[in-house]
Structure formats: C-alpha cells, structure tokens
Amino acid sequence: MSLLIQEVSGIDAPMELLLLADPSEDKIRSYLSGSTCFVASSGAVVVGACVVQSRGTDTYELMSIAVHPDHQKSGYGTALLQWVIDFFRNVGARQLEVGTGTFGYQLAFYQRHGFRVTSIDYDFFVNNYPEPIFEDGIQLFDMLRLTLRYSSNGA
Numbered sequence: 563m564s565l566l567i568q569e570v571s572g573i574d575a576p577m578e579l580l581l582l583a584d585p586s587e588d589k590i591r592s593y594l595s596g597s598t599c600f601v602a603s604s605g606a607v608v609v610g611a612c613v614v615q616s617r618g619t620d621t622y623e624l625m626s627i628a629v630h631p632d633h634q635k636s637g638y639g640t641a642l643l644q645w646v647i648d649f650f651r652n653v654g655a656r657q658l659e660v661g662t663g664t665f666g667y668q669l670a671f672y673q674r675h676g677f678r679v680t681s682i683d684y685d686f687f688v689n690n691y692p693e694p695i696f697e698d699g700i701q702l703f704d705m706l707r708l709t710l711r712y713s714s715n716g717a
C-alpha cells in the first residue's frame with residue numbers, strides 16, 4: 563500500500579469524505595476555513611482525509627478524519643493518523659486533541675496511537691447539532707475528548 567498525503571486548500575477538501583465523520587456540512591465549512599486539510603491518495607484515488615485546527619501555540623485539534631467506506635479496514639486510517647501525529651510533532655506541537663461521540667472502534671483507533679481520555683463534554687451533540695445524530699442505531703449525546711501528549715523522547 564503506497565499512500566501519498568498532501569495538504570489541500572479548504573476549497574479542495576473532499577466534503578463527501580468529511581461528512582462520514584461529521585454529518586453537518588455547515589459545521590465542517592465553519593471550521594475548514596481556519597484549519598489545515600490533508601488528503602491521502604492511493605494511486606489516483608483519494609481514499610482518506612483529515613482536518614486539523616490550531617488551538618493556541620502548541621496544541622492542535624484533529625477536527626475530522628475519514629476513509630472512504632470502500633477502502634476502510636485496509637490500514638489507510640492508521641497510516642493517515644500516524645502521519646498527522648508525526649507531522650505535528652515535527653512542527654513542535656505539545657499535544658494533539660480529538661473529540662469523538664462514538665465509543666466503538668474509533669475509540670480503540672485513537673487509544674492505540676497513545677491518545678488518552680481527558681474529559682467528557684456532556685450533551686455536546688444535543689447542544690451543537692440541530693438534529694439528533696445516530697450511529698449504528700445509537701444516538702450520540704456526549705463527546706469524549708482525548709489528548710495525545712507528545713513527550714520529549716519522541717512518543
């Protein structure tokens with residue numbers, strides 16, 4: 563598997579992919595302008611994307627990460643997440659944060675890369691989205707916030 567990861571402008575962000583991770587196009591557009599979008603391609607095919615926003619001097623937040631359903635479970639998500647972790651370590655980040663409403667396989671996906679649970683934003687999805695959001699038949703209420711703290715020894 564050879565994956566090419568490149569930064570693209572907000573205008574070129576693959577909205578159909580980003581909608582897999584966040585059902586609100588309005589919300590995605592609202593944070594895209596102040597963020598950096600990376601796309602991952604295998605050959606000529608865009609298979610994944612993620613959006614990262616700066617939160618002060620040395621903290622970044624992974625706003626969204628998604629892999630096209632036809633290409634999930636092929637290792638692309640892991641490769642993209644690892645690439646993003648390394649990229650922000652190299653720019654001197656102290657920590658990378660992410661919020662998730664799904665406590666299923668996505669939680670293991672982040673934890674495997676060293677993310678630790680730091681807080682819970684109760685009723686985040688009720689208070690911030692106009693419609694209830696369901697995933698696998700379960701309504702999302704709370705956002706679990708996870709943080710990867712970069713250590714000086716390269717972790």
Ligand SMILES: CC(C)(COP(=O)(O)OP(=O)(O)OC[C@H]1O[C@@H](n2cnc3c(N)ncnc32)[C@H](O)[C@@H]1OP(=O)(O)O)[C@@H](O)C(=O)NCCC(=O)NCCS
Nearest residue numbers: 582583627628629634635636637638639640662667668671
């Ligand atoms: C989360 C996501 C980016 C992972 O990308 P991916 O390319 O599928 O990830 P990988 O192939 O590297 O697999 C990572 C792990 O997730 C598991 N996984 C991926 N998709 C899964 C699914 N639909 N159901 C169960 N497990 C899944 C893989 O089995 C793997 O676990 P393993 O290492 O124990 O085998 C991708 O599944 C996705 O786009 N999901 C929808 C959007 C989303 O939920 N984004 C995150 C918002 S918090």
